[in-house]
Structures are given as structure tokens and as C-alpha cells.
Amino acid sequence: MRYVLFDVDGTLIDAVSNQRRVWAAWAERYGLNADKVYEVALRTRPTETFAQVAADRDPRECLAALHELEDEDVRSGVYAAFDGAAELLRGLPSGSWALVTSNYEHRVRGRFRRTGLPMPDVIVDAAAVDEGKPSPAPYLRAAAMLSAAPEDCLVIEDAPTGVESGLRAGMTVWGVNAPVAVEGVHHHFGSLREAVPSVLAFAAGGGLRDGTKL
Missing domain, CATH: 3.40.50.1000 (HAD superfamily/HAD-like)
Structure with missing residues (x-):
């Protein structure tokens, strides 16, 4: 078999468009450039992305915010x-x-x-x-x-x-x-x-x- x-x-x-929207919303929440954040997110896992673009933030808080946005996108996204x-x-x-x-x-x-x-x-x-x-x-x-x-x-x-x-x-x-x-x-x-x-x-x-x- x-x-x-x-x-x-x-x-x-x-x-792709859903992921871009989620990361754009996440970047806006932290006052970051959405395009630069997404460029990093394409190449790395979330915790690695946070370390590069928001090193001064609590990674657990960053991940919780990302999960919240992803779950909402599953409910309402196309x-x-x-x-x-x-x-x-x-x-x-x-x-x-x-x-x-x-x-x-x-x-x-x-x-x-x-x-x-x-x-x-x-x-x-x-x-x-x-x-x-x-x-x-x-x-x-x-x-x-x-x-x-x-x-x-x-x-x-x-x-x-x-x-x-x-x-x-x-x-x-x-x-x-x-x-x-x-x-x-x-x-x-x-x-x-x-x-x-x-x-x-x-x-x-x-x-x-x-x-x-x-």
C-alpha cells in the first residue's frame, strides 16, 4: 500500500492573503512595519519572527496575540x-x-x-x-x-x-x-x-x- x-x-x-492579513494586523498591534514583519515571517517560525522583529516584547504575549488573530481569521476570513x-x-x-x-x-x-x-x-x-x-x-x-x-x-x-x-x-x-x-x-x-x-x-x-x- x-x-x-x-x-x-x-x-x-x-x-497567502490570509497569512498576510493576520501578520499585518499583528504588526499594527505592536506598531511595526507590516511588510518587514511579513518578510521575516515567511522565512521563520513565529517565535523566531518575534525574536527578530519584537525582541523587546514577551514572546508568549506575542504568540497569544497571533493565535487570537489566526483563530478570528479562520472564523471570518475567505x-x-x-x-x-x-x-x-x-x-x-x-x-x-x-x-x-x-x-x-x-x-x-x-x-x-x-x-x-x-x-x-x-x-x-x-x-x-x-x-x-x-x-x-x-x-x-x-x-x-x-x-x-x-x-x-x-x-x-x-x-x-x-x-x-x-x-x-x-x-x-x-x-x-x-x-x-x-x-x-x-x-x-x-x-x-x-x-x-x-x-x-x-x-x-x-x-x-x-x-x-x-
């Missing part, structure tokens, strides 16, 4: 699934796929409800592991929960930290939703829609693996 492990934001759900996401997830066998996200499960569930995407049985979120991406821990945790061997898992990612996480876990990693391939991916698709046939073929035991035909 083959397994597919998906990142969420930027891979299945287009959340979200869209990438083209092909619903078809792909509904086409995968039950128990053969999981979500691996740096976000929190309740927000992921809220976004999936808003976009009508089906939910899997397994979600590995920021609270499920001690080390997030680019550590291999999140993807290895998902594989263990599916009773899957890493070599039987395909990771679908859009960002360098997620790609590194999947590669370090010993899995096949395909990149999507970027004009240029992220370094290290075994195969690159410009969009999720382009990847749908190959991902379904992989899950069925055929198609591409490590960028070559099986």
Missing part, C-alpha cells in the same frame, strides 16, 4: 482550495493519506470546513511533535500513525522547510504550486492540478516515483 502525506497551507489551501484539491483527496483510498501541518488542528479543520475538502483520519499538527519542519519528526509521526514505512510514503509540499522535512524522513517528495522547483524534490509540478493524475497513480501503485516511471 502507498501513502500520501500533504502539507496544507500553500499546498492544498491558498492561505479561503479557497487549490484547483484539483477536492478531486485528489476524494480520489485517494481511505486510510492512505494524512495532513502534516505547522498549523494547529482546529484551524485546519475550520479551513477544510470552509472549503468543503474531506478530512483524513490522521492529522499531525504543531502540537503533535516536539520539533517542527524542517525536522523529519512531523512526517515520521504521520507515517507511524498510518503504520506506513517511510519508503512507501509520498510527501506533497510547496516550501523548502517542508521539502527538507520529507527528504530527511526518507520519503519521496514532490513539489507543487511554485514556478521553480524547490531544491531536492524528486519531481516538480507547477500546480496542484498538474500533479493530480500522478499522485493518484502513485497511491494506486504505479506512476512516478523519485521522478521516474515505475
Whole structure:
């Protein structure tokens, strides 16, 4: 059996504008330049962002404020699934796929409800592991929960930290939703829609693996 492990934001759900709005509101709360804050936030985890842009502030207070804004955005923001996401997830066998996200499960569930995407049985979120991406821990945790061997898992990612996480876990990693391939991916698709046939073929035991035909 083959397994597919998906990142969420930027891979299945287009959340860029939402993330920008959240960080802009957070920056305004602390009297900071929104563009500069977002530029840092794109490259680092929240606690690292706070250390760089608001070193004089209590990081726990900063994180609480960010979580408040993110939760409100899940309730009231507008979200869209990438083209092909619903078809792909509904086409995968039950128990053969999981979500691996740096976000929190309740927000992921809220976004999936808003976009009508089906939910899997397994979600590995920021609270499920001690080390997030680019550590291999999140993807290895998902594989263990599916009773899957890493070599039987395909990771679908859009960002360098997620790609590194999947590669370090010993899995096949395909990149999507970027004009240029992220370094290290075994195969690159410009969009999720382009990847749908190959991902379904992989899950069925055929198609591409490590960028070559099986």
C-alpha cells in the first residue's frame, strides 16, 4: 500500500492573503512595519519572527496575540482550495493519506470546513511533535500513525522547510504550486492540478516515483 502525506497551507489551501492579513494586523498591534514583519515571517517560525522583529516584547504575549488573530481569521476570513484539491483527496483510498501541518488542528479543520475538502483520519499538527519542519519528526509521526514505512510514503509540499522535512524522513517528495522547483524534490509540478493524475497513480501503485516511471 502507498501513502500520501500533504502539507496544507500553500499546498492544498491558498492561505497567502490570509497569512498576510493576520501578520499585518499583528504588526499594527505592536506598531511595526507590516511588510518587514511579513518578510521575516515567511522565512521563520513565529517565535523566531518575534525574536527578530519584537525582541523587546514577551514572546508568549506575542504568540497569544497571533493565535487570537489566526483563530478570528479562520472564523471570518475567505479561503479557497487549490484547483484539483477536492478531486485528489476524494480520489485517494481511505486510510492512505494524512495532513502534516505547522498549523494547529482546529484551524485546519475550520479551513477544510470552509472549503468543503474531506478530512483524513490522521492529522499531525504543531502540537503533535516536539520539533517542527524542517525536522523529519512531523512526517515520521504521520507515517507511524498510518503504520506506513517511510519508503512507501509520498510527501506533497510547496516550501523548502517542508521539502527538507520529507527528504530527511526518507520519503519521496514532490513539489507543487511554485514556478521553480524547490531544491531536492524528486519531481516538480507547477500546480496542484498538474500533479493530480500522478499522485493518484502513485497511491494506486504505479506512476512516478523519485521522478521516474515505475
